[in-house]
Amino acid sequence: MTGALAGLTVVEMAAIGPVPLAGQLLADQGARVIVLDRKSGERDTSDVSRRNKQSVALNLKNPDGVAAAGRIIDRADILIEGFRPGVMEKLGLGPEQCHVSNPGLIFGRMTGWGQTGPLAQTAGHDLNYLSITGALHAIGRDGEPPIPPLNLVADYGGGAMFLLFGVLSALHERNQSGRGQVVDVAMSEGVSAMMSLFHSFSAKGRWQVGRERNLLDGGAPFYRCYETADGESISVGALEPQFFAELVQLAGIAASDCDTRDAPGNWPELHKRYEAVFKSKSRDQWVEIFNGSDACVAPVLSLDEVEAHPQNQARGTFIRQADVMQAAPAPRFDRTPAATPQLPLAPGESTEQVLQELGFDASQIASMRNDGALT
DSSP: OOSTTTTOEEEEEOOSTHHHHHHHHHHHTTOEEEEEESSOOOOOTTOGGGTTEEEEEBOTTSHHHHHHHHHHHHTOSEEEEOOOTTHHHHHTOSHHHHHHHOTTOEEEEEESSOSSSTTTTSOOOHHHHHHTSSTGGGSSOTTSOOOOOTTIIIIIIIIIIHHHHHHHHHHHHHHHHOOOEEEEEEHHHHHHHHTHHHHHHHHTTOOOSSTTOSTTTTOSTTEEEEEOTTSOEEEEEOOSHHHHHHHHHHHTOOTTHHHHTTOGGGHHHHHHHHHHHHTTSOHHHHHHHHTTOSSOEEEOOOTTTGGGOHHHHHHTOEEEETTEEEEOOSSOOSSSOOOOOOOOOOTTTTHHHHHHHTTOOHHHHHHHHHTTSBO
């Protein structure tokens, strides 16, 4: 592997959601990521989160399977897992056990609620974790229940991104101390950290409780989406006065709005007028009108349209492998660029290779398979 993280070894305990994404992003940048799967399976080239990774299938209820997992973890710099608190300890692979033989291991623990607290042992998903942060309450239409923002905010924003931030911070600290540590990542806390701007707004009296009443929640007529004549949508984000002035000029909106737009009392009336304005032309007509301008207008594209957008094409934002569209590795590095991603392997496909590297011979591997330690 090439990339900024080449030479780094990561063990990923098979999971769903933010842990596989974090592993994918590490692997994209050159880390060797070994997934410890529960059982072997068929190759799925559409499982993008498995690209660039190896996979070993072990029975962690079998002592030999646990021992093999321990030997793999002993060679790792980072371990990432997303089980409920205590599960790794019950398997014999908790941080205290792993640090005996690998004291430099960074042990990244990903949960929704964190390792402690009254909810620590309770099940949940992105929407539940998001709901206790104040963020979900602010998303959606006024007078209606909040809208799930896919699973991008808690799972991937507060989860995967903070897991990456945490383990790479601990890795940096290890350069000074030589010691590993446990990184306790709670998706709800990651989202709460991401809400710092809104905490500031609230402290200054600039945030109303309720949806579509504020600057960034769809309340401001110059920061929201509008339906177009063809039933599609455009996004308008003309926050700064100079950008709004350009929007007004190109859209044929009254120039006097530049002086009155910031008063929330004017917003309902402006909404109605702007809805009529933007519904007068198709999405693509508006794109042509605003092309190259600083009016901060962009088309709202569906997933099957994004690949053809000129900006995405120019940047190579999306690639295709086995005819599966997916994002190219990000971010970009000028000296240590990421390699073209390798196709996802099947669960368990790397089992023999990895075990042989650890010193297991063919007879030992066959015996482990017969005993059910390998799945």
